[in-house]
Amino acid sequence: MAQDLSELDSALDSMGVDGFLIDADSTDSDQLYLSGFDAPDAFTTLYADGVHLLVSSLEYGRAKKESNAETVSRLSEYDYYEKIAEHGPEAAKNHIIAEFLADHGVESVAVPARFPVGTADGLREAGVTVRPDNSSVLVGIRATKTEEEIEHVRVAQKANEASMHAAEDLIAAATIEDGLLYYEGEPLTSERVKEEIEVTLLRHGAALDETIVACGAAAADPHDRGSGPLATNEAIIIDIFPRDKTSKYHADMTRTFVRGEPSEEIRERYELTYEAFDAAFDALEPGATGEDVHAAVCDVYEAAGYDTLRSNPNAETGFIHSTGHGVGLDVHEDPRLSPSGGELEPGHVVTIEPGLYDPEVGGVRIEDIAVVTEDGYENFTDYPIRLVVDEE
Numbered sequence: 001m002a003q004d005l006s007e008l009d010s011a012l013d014s015m016g017v018d019g020f021l022i023d024a025d026s027t028d029s030d031q032l033y034l035s036g037f038d039a040p041d042a043f044t045t046l047y048a049d050g051v052h053l054l055v056s057s058l059e060y061g062r063a064k065k066e067s068n069a070e071t072v073s074r075l076s077e078y079d080y081y082e083k084i085a086e087h088g089p090e091a092a093k094n095h096i097i098a099e100f101l102a103d104h105g106v107e108s109v110a111v112p113a114r115f116p117v118g119t120a121d122g123l124r125e126a127g128v129t130v131r132p133d134n135s136s137v138l139v140g141i142r143a144t145k146t147e148e149e150i151e152h153v154r155v156a157q158k159a160n161e162a163s164m165h166a167a168e169d170l171i172a173a174a175t176i177e178d179g180l181l182y183y184e185g186e187p188l189t190s191e192r193v194k195e196e197i198e199v200t201l202l203r204h205g206a207a208l209d210e211t212i213v214a215c216g217a218a219a220a221d222p223h224d225r226g227s228g229p230l231a232t233n234e235a236i237i238i239d240i241f242p243r244d245k246t247s248k249y250h251a252d253m254t255r256t257f258v259r260g261e262p263s264e265e266i267r268e269r270y271e272l273t274y275e276a277f278d279a280a281f282d283a284l285e286p287g288a289t290g291e292d293v294h295a296a297v298c299d300v301y302e303a304a305g306y307d308t309l310r311s312n313p314n315a316e317t318g319f320i321h322s323t324g325h326g327v328g329l330d331v332h333e334d335p336r337l338s339p340s341g342g343e344l345e346p347g348h349v350v351t352i353e354p355g356l357y358d359p360e361v362g363g364v365r366i367e368d369i370a371v372v373t374e375d376g377y378e379n380f381t382d383y384p385i386r387l388v389v390d391e392e
Contacts (some may be wrong), residue, residue, distance in 0.1 A: 003033075003068070004141070008047060011137040012110060017129065019048030020138075021109040023097070023119045029329035030112055030138045032248060036068030044097055045069075046104060054100045073100060094122025101128055112136070143326050143334040144347040150371055152249035153327060153349050157369060157380045159204035160240050160251040164383055166200040167193050167213070167238050171230070171259050171389050181230045181259055190215065190226035193238070201242045212239035212254075219256075219363035222321050222355065232260035235270075235362040237355075241331045250331040252351050253381060254367035257389045269356045270364045270387045276300040276354040277366045277385075280323055280337070284352065284370065284377045290341015294323040297354045306356060310339065317358040324351040327369060348372040 012020060022045045026032040035045040035053060043063075044054035050070035055063045063072045078099050083092035097119065101109065108129035111120065113136065120130045145153070174181035174188045181188040190213040197211055214226030219237040230236055239254040256270060276297045283296040298308040298319065307318030322338035327349050335341060335348050344350075348371065355365030368381035 003146075005047070007141050008137055011133065011135060012047075015110050015131055015133070017108040017110045017131055018106040019046050019101070019104070019109045020133070021046055021097075021101075021111050021115075021130075023111075023116055028112075029142070029333070033142055033329060034068070034138060037063050037066055038248065039063075044100065046101065046106065046109075048104050048106050052100075052104055054097065073103075090118055091122060094119055095126065098123055098126035098128055112138070139334050142328055144345055145328060145349050145371065146347070149249065149328065150347070150349065152244060152247035153251055153369070153371075154380050155247065156206055156242055156244040156249055156251035157253070159201055159206035159244065160242050160253050161381070161383045162204050163197040163200040163206075163240055163242065164238065164253060164255060166196045167240075168255070168257060168389055170196050171236070171257055174230075174259065176232050176260065179232055181232060187229040189229050191228075193230070194226075197238075197240055201240075205246060206242040206244050206251075208240070208242045211241070212237060214363070216362050217359045220317075220357040220359040220361070222357060222363070222365070230259075233258065233262060234260075235262065235266050235364050237363050237365050239365070239367065243331070248329055250327050250329070251380070252327050252331060252353075252367060252369050253383065254353055254355075254365045255383070255385070256364045256366065256387060258387055259389045262387060263361075265361050266364065267387065269361065270366075272300065272304055272306075273354050273356055273364050273366055274385065276319075277352060277368075280352045280354060281368075281370070281377070281379070284344070284350070284372065286344055286346050286372055286374065286376075289343050290323075290335050290337040290350075291339055292341075293337045293344075293352070294339060294341060297323045301354075301356070318356060319354060320357055321355070324353050324367075326350055344372050346372055346374050 022031045024031040025042045026038045046052045051068050053069040053072045057076050060074045078096040110133040113132045174183045193213045214224045215230045215236045216234040218224045218226050236257045241252040243250050279296040279300050283293045298310045301319045307315035324337035326333040326335050353367030357363040370377045370379040
């Protein structure tokens with residue numbers, strides 16, 4: 001993947017350091033992005049006139065083939081096992097990283113704010129200057145996606161939509177008995193719908209650890225995963241945020257369904273949320289800020305008499321979260337569509353997800369994912385927005 005790291009170069013110059021150092025496994029998205037290497041155990045990435053890796057012998061061959069690195073070194077090249085015998089495993093690794101930095105002419109490094117404290121202390125004891133990068137420069141670089149990254153999100157979104165179809169089809173196929181949904185003679189539960197979602201994602205090359213299938217009062221908590229039987233006439237929020245297993249990029253989408261007859265209150269809240277959703281997309285363009293997009297949603301809700309966190313920072317019902325967030329290697333990353341959201345640029349991939357919440361009524365939320373373009377946006381989502389699920 002072609003990366004523009006000029007902002008990182010500028011940040012290192014402004015901090016007066018020789019390089020940028022990451023010590024983490026590839027579940028750390030900055031590590032995966034900078035190194036281009038997917039490994040389950042921690043390894044070291046140095047950015048200094050290019051990307052340089054320090055890995056175990058186990059990962060050496062794969063790192064040379066798969067990573068973004070200009071050079072790949074092995075721990076064994078630095079007498080790793082002799083140093084373990086002398087200093088112990090952690091201290092040995094710190095000595096080796098210091099030697100690795102010296103080999104690349106690096107005497108000072110910037111590190112992520114959450115860099116391992118043991119490694120930082122060990123490097124400082126070895127005479128290396130270590131400064132935390134409180135600007136999170138790589139997070140900012142990652143926010144603007146390349147065409148390749150945008151395509152990765154599109155692929156993940158197609159898997160997402162297939163899994164949403166599977167969930168909706170399961171709800172549509174259920175029968176209604178005593179106010180509950182039944183499927184194949186058993187109550188249809190949140191857990192059963194999640195299972196269908198997860199199996200479908202796997203068949204489309206994606207996966208996720210958790211998803212949200214929340215019904216009734218549970219749906220009034222935006223991050224309640226949901227559990228137990230699904231009821232008729234109640235709003236069911238389904239929020240799916242899978243990760244493509246090959247690219248590691250995420251997608252994100254939410255739909256709210258009712259099987260049966262929604263109350264007038266649910267229907268009105270849903271229609272208002274759809275209006276807020278449209279208002280957010282109307283505001284989404286390059287040069288606008290995340291705050292502008294969020295304000296468009298708040299304007300709709302507040303005009304209808306609902307609390308938002310803008311009008312009431314302590315609100316527990318109404319619109320009680322931000323309008324959206326960036327999506328990429330992390331499912332929540334920059335930019336933010338919130339009161340603190342900065343200027344939007346082409347290549348920013350964001351969600352639009354207004355919602356209303358009240359335990360007495362339930363919750364409704366609608367979410368699509370889109371990329372900001374030179375003249376507006378492109379919505380990746382090709383899934384209908386409808387409240388009532390018709391019986392099959």
